[in-house]
Amino acid sequence: MPNEKPGEINTLLNIMAQLRDPETGCPWDVRQTMQSLTRYTIEEAYEVADAITQQRPDEICDELGDLLFQIVFYAQIAEEQGTFTFTSIVEAVCAKLVRRHPHVFAGKSIAESELNTQWEQIKQDEKASRQQSDTSLLDDVPRGLPALMYAQKIQKRCASVGFDWEEPQAVLDKVKEEVTEISDELCAEKVNQVALEEEIGDAFFALVNLSRHCNVDADSALRKASNKFVGRFKKVEQAALSQNKDLAGMTMTELENLWQQAKKSPVK
Known part of the structure; x- marks a missing residue:
């Protein structure tokens, strides 16, 4: 070439x-x-x-x-x-971006607070123009998305038609309710594993909803929390090594002490 x-x-x-x-x-x-x-x-x-x-x-x-x-x-x-073809992909996305940003390319004035509503409305108009056989607002949300992203996507889609909580506090109350239901299931005389899984799933779903209401991306928040945990756990490993101790042979009290020490130092 x-x-x-x-x-x-x-x-x-x-x-x-x-x-x-x-x-x-x-x-x-x-x-x-x-x-x-x-x-x-x-x-x-x-x-x-x-x-x-x-x-x-x-x-x-x-x-x-x-x-x-x-x-x-x-x-x-x-x-x-x-x-x-590749050209078809480029042409399609260019047309879509212009169509979905009339406030930029068509001189339409709109408040920033209304941008998301406009975006969702244009997407719905596009869907209607394709005359798809879908009967639900949620039919075209990809089910293959990672679970947190899927939950946030369907919640956002429902919110576009007003099916949503009004305040974050109400969502937080729902999170607490779901956590209580997990506790009740765990305290049962015989734990129903299927029901427990369902309750934990409901709690996850409620937390994703809370994240959305707080303008926090659930996937990003969980990823950061996981990375923070990894950084702290490595410090626990290093501390145990400096004491010539094996993590597997340490007591929970010893491990907790190392963990609290790790939390006091910044994670890179």
């Missing part, structure tokens, strides 16, 4: 086409389908998120490239099947 520059999108498209060539391409790439690629796409998206969390620009750039390659991969397969 002597006439192409590495930074041009056509270079990447041509590389992808060569990888998929039935005669001279890579056997692994040729064998892939849209279905087989989905798990890799999800992994790449999470790797982008992790690189951003770690604030590592070089890794962010690298991971975004991997994610872009996934999109190009799907486009190549679709072009082979005669359904759409």
Whole structure:
């Protein structure tokens, strides 16, 4: 490809086409389908998120490239099947962005507080214009989303038609109610595992709702909490090692003391 520059999108498209060539391409790439690629796409998206969390620009750039390659991969397969092309993807998203931002591209004046309502209304208009057979507001919410994102998505969709709590405090009360129901189930003479799972699920759902009402992304909040735990647990491991002790052989009191010490020092 002597006439192409590495930074041009056509270079990447041509590389992808060569990888998929039935005669001279890579056997692994040729064998892939849209279905087989989905798990890799999800992994790449999470790797982008992790690189951003770690604030590592070089890794962010690298991971975004991997994610872009996934999109190009799907486009190549679709072009082979005669359904759409990479150009079709670009044209569609450009048209969508212009359509969904009339306050930017059509000179429509709107208050910032009304932007989300406008966005959801335009999406519903688009759905109606496609004349889909869906009968529910929630039918087109992807069920394959990670659980926290799925919960937040369907809650947001219902809120767009007014099916929502008015104040965060009311949602917090619901969280407390769900936690109480978990406690009641655990205190039963015989714990019903199916019912316990349902109650815990309800509590998760209520917490996601609370997160949304507090303008907190549930997935991001949980990820940060998990990373904080990892940092503190590593400090516990280091402290035990400095005392020539094995975590598995320490008492709960000793472990709790190390944990409290870890909490006092900042997590990087």
